[in-house]
Amino acid sequence: ETTMAFKELDTQSWQVLDRAHYLHPSTDHASLRQTGARVAAHAEGIYVWDTDGERLIDGLSGLGNVNIGYGRKELVDAAAAQMLELSYCQSFFKTTHRAAISLAEKLTSMLPGHLNHVFFQSSGSEANETGTRLARRYWDLLGKPEKRIFIARELAYHGSSHMAASLSGIWPMHKAGGDLPLSNVTHIKTAYQYRNGFGMDADAFGVLAASWLEDKILEIGADNIAAFVAEPAQSAGGAICPPMTYWPEIQRICKKYDILLIVDEVVMGFGRTGEWFGCYKYGIEPDIMQVGKAITSGYLPLSGTIISDRVADVLIDQGGAWDHGYTYSGHPACCAVALENIRILDEEGIVENAGKELAPYFQAKLDAFADHPLIGDIRYVGLMGGLEIVKDKASREAYAYEAHIGDFCSAEALKRGLALRANGDTMSLMPPLITTKAQMDEIFDITREALDATAKHYGVTA
C-alpha cells in the first residue's frame, strides 16, 4: 500500500510509461525497451520489493550508498522536523544555519586533524568539481597558475559531469558526450595487481604501482601539475583494492613534488572499508577529500568537499570572494539526515561491527569462489568485493566484450532475487553494513547459483 498520490496502475502499465518518458541514468535504453524495468515499490533493511510483490536482496546497497539499510524512521523524522523548522536556507552570502554548521563540525571531528573545512553540494560529481576547481584556485593564488594538470587513474570513477567524467578512467565514459577527457587531465595505470603485476609480491607491487605516478610527474613536470586524484580503493572500476604499501608511497611522492593529493571517498566514506573512512584504512592524509553517498545512507542527496588547513588558509586569507556554489549547498534537511545517519552508524556500532565481524565473514565467503571455473581473481576491502570472471584461468584471458558475460551473470542473480553489479566482467558486491551473517549466506548462495548458471550457459565445466 502506498501513501503517495500515484496513479493506480499495474506493473506493465508502469513499464510502458517508464519507457515512454523516463530516461534512466547509465542505461542501454534499446535493451531496456525489450526487457522493461523492474518497478521498485518499497524497501526495508536490505530488501526491496517490486510492484509485483517480489523481493530482492540489495547486494549493492543501492549504489554503494544505503549503508544503514532502508526504512529507518529516525532519518525520515530528522528530515521532516528540519523541513518544518527551516525547509531551505541559502548560505551564499552571510547567512548560515545550524544543521550545516553542526554537520561540518561533526565531519571535521571525525577526520584527521588537518581537515577542518567543509564545502557542501548534492552529488559526488559536484564534490569532484569543487575539489578540482579549488586545487586550481589554490595554485593560482600562490602565483603558480601553470600547475593545472590533474593526474588520475585508469578504471577510476569520479562522476558524470565534464571534469568528473574526465578524471574517470573508464574509457566509454569519455565517448558519452563532449570532447573528453578535458585537456588538463591525464591518466596512469592503477594498482590492479591481477592485470598490472600478476605474480608479484603484493608489497613490491604496491611500490611499483605508486612509482607510475612518479614516472608521470617526471614526464610532464611537477611545475605543471595541480593534483593527483584517486579513490582509496576503486569501486566502479571493479573492486580494485591496492596493497597496503601503495598509499604511503603515493603520499611520499605527492609531498616530494609538491602536488596536492585529492582523495575521492564518495564510496569508501562512512564504513565501506570497515573503517569510517578509506584514509584511515590505508593511512592517507589528503589535502582535499570528497565524500557523498553514504553520508546520508541515500535518504537524501548530499556530498562534501573537505579541505585541509593548508588549502583553506590560502583560499580564505588570500582569496577574497570565491565564485563557486550551488543552490543546494548545505541543504538543511540533507544535513539533518546526515547527522542522524552518522549518529546511528556510530551509536549502534554499525561501522565497527562491519569492520570487525562482518567484513571477515564476507571476505571468507568471497575466497570460497577460488575454485569456481569462471573466477580468475577475488578482490575485497571491508564490505566491498569483486569476483572477476575470465575465459581462461591459466592465461587470465578475458571474455570478448560482445559476450557480455558479466551482464548475463548479473541477470541470473536478479532472476534469483539478488541485485549485484557487473563492472566489466567483475561481479561486484557491496551489501549494506547492517546485513546479518544469515543474510550474507543467502547472498552468496545466490551468487554461486548465478555463476553456475552462467558457466553452464557459456559451456564452461570445472
Ligand code: PLP
Ligand atoms: N566518486 C566515486 C568514487 C563514485 O563511485 C561516484 C559514483 O558512483 C562518484 C564519485 C559520483 O557520485 P554521484 O553519482 O553522486 O555524482
